[in-house]
Amino acid sequence: MSSSVASPPQSGGRHQKKQNDKPASLWSDAWYDLRRKPAFVISAILIGVLLLMAIWPTLFSSVDPRACDLSVARQAPSAGHLFGRDNLGCDVYSRTIHAARNSIVIGVLTTVLVAVIGGLLGMVAAFYASMTDTVLSRLTEIFFAIPGILGALLIASTFRDQINSILLVIVSLTVLSWPMTFRIMRAAVITAKNQDFVVAARALGAGPSRLMFRHLLPNALAPVIVVSTINLGVFIAAEAALSFLGVGVQSPDISWGLMISDARDRFLDAPLPLIFPAVFLSITVLAFIMLGDAVRDALDPKLR
Amino acid sequence: MAAEVILEVRDLVKHFPLTTGIVFKKQIGAIKAVDGVSFDLHKGETLGIVGESGCGKSTLAKVLMALERPTSGSVKIKGREIAHARGGELKAMRRNIQMVMQDPYTSLNPRMTVGDIIGEPYDIHTEVAPKGDRRKRVQELLELVGLNPDHINRYPHQFSGGQRQRIGIARGLALQPEIIVCDEPVSALDVSIQAQVINLLEKLQNELGLAYIFIAHDLSVVRHISDRVGVMYLGKMVELGKDVEIYDKPAHPYTQALLSAVPVPDPEGREQRERIILQGDPPSPANPPSGCRFRTRCWKAQEICAEQEPLLQIRPGTAHESACHFAETHDVVHVN
Amino acid sequence: MAKTKNDLLPSEGGFGNEPLLAVDNLHVEFHTRAGVVKAVNGVSYSLSAGETLAVLGESGSGKSVTAQAIMGILDMPPAVIPKGEVRFRGTDLLRLSEDARTQVRGQRIAMIFQDALSSLNPVFTVGWQISEMFRVHRGMSKRDAMKKAVELMERVRIPAAKQRVNDYPHQFSGGMRQRIMIAMAIALDPEVLIADEPTTALDVTVQAQIMELLADLQRESNMGLILITHDLGVVADVADKIAVMYGGRIVENAPVHDIYKAPAHPYTKGLLESIPRVDLKGQELYAIKGLPPNLLDMPSGCAFNPRCPYRQDNCVTDVPPLHEISGVRSSACHYWREVLDGS
Numbered sequence: 012m013s014s015s016v017a018s019p020p021q022s023g024g025r026h027q028k029k030q031n032d033k034p035a036s037l038w039s040d041a042w043y044d045l046r047r048k049p050a051f052v053i054s055a056i057l058i059g060v061l062l063l064m065a066i067w068p069t070l071f072s073s074v075d076p077r078a079c080d081l082s083v084a085r086q087a088p089s090a091g092h093l094f095g096r097d098n099l100g101c102d103v104y105s106r107t108i109h110a111a112r113n114s115i116v117i118g119v120l121t122t123v124l125v126a127v128i129g130g131l132l133g134m135v136a137a138f139y140a141s142m143t144d145t146v147l148s149r150l151t152e153i154f155f156a157i158p159g160i161l162g163a164l165l166i167a168s169t170f171r172d173q174i175n176s177i178l179l180v181i182v183s184l185t186v187l188s189w190p191m192t193f194r195i196m197r198a199a200v201i202t203a204k205n206q207d208f209v210v211a212a213r214a215l216g217a218g219p220s221r222l223m224f225r226h227l228l229p230n231a232l233a234p235v236i237v238v239s240t241i242n243l244g245v246f247i248a249a250e251a252a253l254s255f256l257g258v259g260v261q262s263p264d265i266s267w268g269l270m271i272s273d274a275r276d277r278f279l280d281a282p283l284p285l286i287f288p289a290v291f292l293s294i295t296v297l298a299f300i301m302l303g304d305a306v307r308d309a310l311d312p313k314l315r
Numbered sequence: 316m317a318a319e320v321i322l323e324v325r326d327l328v329k330h331f332p333l334t335t336g337i338v339f340k341k342q343i344g345a346i347k348a349v350d351g352v353s354f355d356l357h358k359g360e361t362l363g364i365v366g367e368s369g370c371g372k373s374t375l376a377k378v379l380m381a382l383e384r385p386t387s388g389s390v391k392i393k394g395r396e397i398a399h400a401r402g403g404e405l406k407a408m409r410r411n412i413q414m415v416m417q418d419p420y421t422s423l424n425p426r427m428t429v430g431d432i433i434g435e436p437y438d439i440h441t442e443v444a445p446k447g448d449r450r451k452r453v454q455e456l457l458e459l460v461g462l463n464p465d466h467i468n469r470y471p472h473q474f475s476g477g478q479r480q481r482i483g484i485a486r487g488l489a490l491q492p493e494i495i496v497c498d499e500p501v502s503a504l505d506v507s508i509q510a511q512v513i514n515l516l517e518k519l520q521n522e523l524g525l526a527y528i529f530i531a532h533d534l535s536v537v538r539h540i541s542d543r544v545g546v547m548y549l550g551k552m553v554e555l556g557k558d559v560e561i562y563d564k565p566a567h568p569y570t571q572a573l574l575s576a577v578p579v580p581d582p583e584g585r586e587q588r589e590r591i592i593l594q595g596d597p598p599s600p601a602n603p604p605s606g607c608r609f610r611t612r613c614w615k616a617q618e619i620c621a622e623q624e625p626l627l628q629i630r631p632g633t634a635h636e637s638a639c640h641f642a643e644t645h646d647v648v649h650v651n
Numbered sequence: 652m653a654k655t656k657n658d659l660l661p662s663e664g665g666f667g668n669e670p671l672l673a674v675d676n677l678h679v680e681f682h683t684r685a686g687v688v689k690a691v692n693g694v695s696y697s698l699s700a701g702e703t704l705a706v707l708g709e710s711g712s713g714k715s716v717t718a719q720a721i722m723g724i725l726d727m728p729p730a731v732i733p734k735g736e737v738r739f740r741g742t743d744l745l746r747l748s749e750d751a752r753t754q755v756r757g758q759r760i761a762m763i764f765q766d767a768l769s770s771l772n773p774v775f776t777v778g779w780q781i782s783e784m785f786r787v788h789r790g791m792s793k794r795d796a797m798k799k800a801v802e803l804m805e806r807v808r809i810p811a812a813k814q815r816v817n818d819y820p821h822q823f824s825g826g827m828r829q830r831i832m833i834a835m836a837i838a839l840d841p842e843v844l845i846a847d848e849p850t851t852a853l854d855v856t857v858q859a860q861i862m863e864l865l866a867d868l869q870r871e872s873n874m875g876l877i878l879i880t881h882d883l884g885v886v887a888d889v890a891d892k893i894a895v896m897y898g899g900r901i902v903e904n905a906p907v908h909d910i911y912k913a914p915a916h917p918y919t920k921g922l923l924e925s926i927p928r929v930d931l932k933g934q935e936l937y938a939i940k941g942l943p944p945n946l947l948d949m950p951s952g953c954a955f956n957p958r959c960p961y962r963q964d965n966c967v968t969d970v971p972p973l974h975e976i977s978g979v980r981s982s983a984c985h986y987w988r989e990v991l992d993g994s
Contacts, residue, residue: 507921578862592859
């Protein structure tokens with residue numbers, strides 16, 4: 012099952028040889044494991060379809076999501092309008108497809124920002140230690156103390172008139188989420204920092220940037236990648252929550268959260284306009300979390 | 316010894332502070348890892364440093380490499396102080412002193428190819444990088460340490476422990492240093508591979524005129540490779556002399572106990588062999604005994620040992636330096 | 652089956668000439684993604700009461716895997732034992748049910764490991780961990796078991812045992828932790844003690860203390876001791892007989908004095924010539940060329956042939972059997988006579 016079976020349980024460190032016989036790196040090993048995992052394959056296919064949806068929504072739907080007609084509001088599904096029509100008479104299927112772009116853009120950009128900001132700060136804190144580390148670590152604790160969605164709600168509602176709504180969602184989620192990545196990166200770098208090859212590079216006279224980017228970063232990246240993959244799903248869900256609460260994506264932009272919010276008043280007599288975006292949202296979040304799980308298992312054999 | 320002194324260590328002290336408090340740290344004591352060590356290293360010679368875990372030999376290596384700043388004392392390479400050098404000056408001095416580390420599995424960056432690992436010194440010290448074909452220079456180094464130069468694009472995990480140690484040695488040689496600090500360079504290797512690496516180190520010394528500080532806990536290996544040997548106990552050098560003096564005529568009780576405990580790979584006369592079994596464990600380096608640090612485990616200890624610290628000097632009846640008030644040579648490794 | 656489980660348990664009585672423990676033609680494979688790792692390929696050795704057998708070999712030689720197979724602590728799968736027997740007082744342990752095996756493991760055959768720190772549970776006191784042996788296997792009360800734990804700690808010469816019985820593992824030094832491991836291993840008076848590199852992680856003066864302790868304990872209780880090590884010095888100090896392993900096979904079997912005087916296998920000979928000695932200053936060391944074999948891709952014929960100075964054509968084609976040299980010695984080399992003569 013696992014890649015580490017080549018080494019039977021040993022009493023000490025004198026037996027690493029067997030493991031090292033196979034010419035495979037961490038990444039190619041992980042890739043080998045991933046390809047054989049149904050969870051990975053399914054989530055990868057789902058994500059592939061979702062990405063396609065975000066990039067070329069017109070491939071999936073030729074109906075204009077903004078062509079609404081109040082006279083056919085809440086119309087039941089039909090051949091031309093698979094998911095029926097919502098409260099304003101817009102095509103639910105087309106809107107669901109087009110909403111994927113905003114959700115995924117927000118998810119991806121937030122994830123990247125969180126990984127870069129949290130990762131860089133975490134690396135700097137772990138590398139310089141002492142005062143830098145103390146200050147940054149205490150700072151993250153302050154952020155940890157703010158309840159997630161409430162904090163985002165606060166930021167989003169305070170600045171909602173100044174900034175574009177999509178940007179605002181990204182910023183407020185990033186501000187509240189980077190401390191998690193910070194901690195993970197910091198822990199990974201502290202582990203890597205004590206390894207002999209880093210000491211060897213210091214003995215050669217390597218400067219801070221070489222130590223950080225050539226030696227520490229490549230060896231501390233794996234856990235950050237794992238958590239980022241999972242985060243992506245979480246951010247998409249958070250965006251939906253914010254939009255549902257009215258401080259996220261604003262009309263005329265489309266998002267699943269917004270669609271759910273719009274449909275909730277008439278849910279009892281017209282459940283479909285709420286159910287379809289909700290199902291898409293759930294599947295998307297699930298796909299990313301499944302992918303993150305699979306990647307973690309592949310990158311960290313110790314957890315198996 | 317007539318050869319030029321290239322490394323001069325005087326009264327070297329390294330204390331690690333023990334602190335409490337998170338933001339406002341308060342020092343409550345110190346681990347006295349290295350506590351007043353002095354020695355010279357001559358060009359082309361090997362000085363072995365032996366001692367048990369916690370004696371400060373690895374800290375000594377780190378201070379010599381300027382990976383740790385000493386608390387006090389001096390380390391001079393060819394007359395220039397490295398202990399307090401900074402920036403460009405320190406970087407330039409590093410070209411003359413390099414190290415080989417203990418664990419070949421962790422001392423090479425797993426994400427870099429062998430070519431990048433051995434070539435990295437040239438990325439850092441661009442002023443000494445070979446003009447033109449750097450790849451060729453790296454391949455020469457690979458050949459020098461007995462590896463196939465065609466393996467330049469492989470990753471460390473594709474090599475065995477002994478081969479990785481050779482890669483580490485090649486990296487240390489890239490800048491053509493005169494001094495190499497070897498910190499337990501063979502202790503992680505299999506017996507049959509140890510001999511290969513020791514022979515390689517000796518060959519390189521003869522060809523390149525290197526001087527080694529050879530730190531190890533294995534007294535047999537140290538004897539084999541060293542011209543002179545220093546014995547450390549709890550941060551102090553307790554005995555220092557030529558290898559025959561230390562091994563055949565040890566004067567300090569700790570050295571005698573250490574040597575008598577080494578198993579000799581020959582069962583002949585094993586019942587008659589003298590064995591000094593020390594009682595208990597070494598005291599903590601945070602709170603070493605007064606006077607002589609070995610006195611708590613020493614069978615010769617008297618009152619004076621607690622009151623007066625024995626200095627490392629030549630004592631009556633011996634030809635080399637030892638730090639014991641009652642120094643007396645006594646051969647423990649040869650069966651009579 | 653007519654027999655109950657207990658009938659299958661090894662009895663106290665002797666079985667004629669049967670030694671205390673006999674490993675017979677043992678094979679162990681690991682089925683991995685990269686292929687089948689043949690870790691042990693037909694190992695046989697035997698041990699009598701009061702005897703010390705040293706199993707000498709480098710990493711990957713199969714010496715630890717053999718011991719784990721004896722103890723029954725291999726993870727199966729991936730490990731598979733396709734062939735062989737491990738007879739303890741005449742009973743093949745490999746055929747016992749897991750329940751019956753548990754009766755033997757730890758009680759009658761015990762084992763200590765190289766890394767004492769990771770073998771002890773950090774969240775329980777050492778007294779609790781030692782006394783657990785008595786509570787679980789002997790059904791003793793907490794108080795009695797604790798008393799026994801203190802006695803055992805005194806027996807392995809831990810100073811101030813009474814005061815230290817409630818300390819946690821991290822409060823002890825490496826040597827003291829190894830003593831605690833030994834105390835747990837000998838708690839139930841085992842007949843066989845397997846020590847897997849017991850002193851490798853320890854300093855030489857502490858190593859001397861531990862080896863002396865093991866020898867004394869063995870003398871007191873007449874245990875059979877299997878000492879697994881790579882250290883030729885330790886072996887020369889304590890062993891009665893030696894089995895040298897290479898590439899999952901035993902290449903030489905001999906009483907300790909014979910092997911150091913005149914080895915009969917090129918690998919043993921190479922090892923002996925390649926180690927520096929504290930009592931002699933040598934010239935250049937003899938180095939066995941090449942690398943230990945890759946267990947996934949063993950050389951044909953004799954596993955040592957790519958590194959062997961005595962190699963002839965048949966070494967590449969024929970696996971050398973264990974040739975008997977005398978009643979107590981054997982060597983798995985086609986050319987053992989030449990090696991023995993030193994030519």
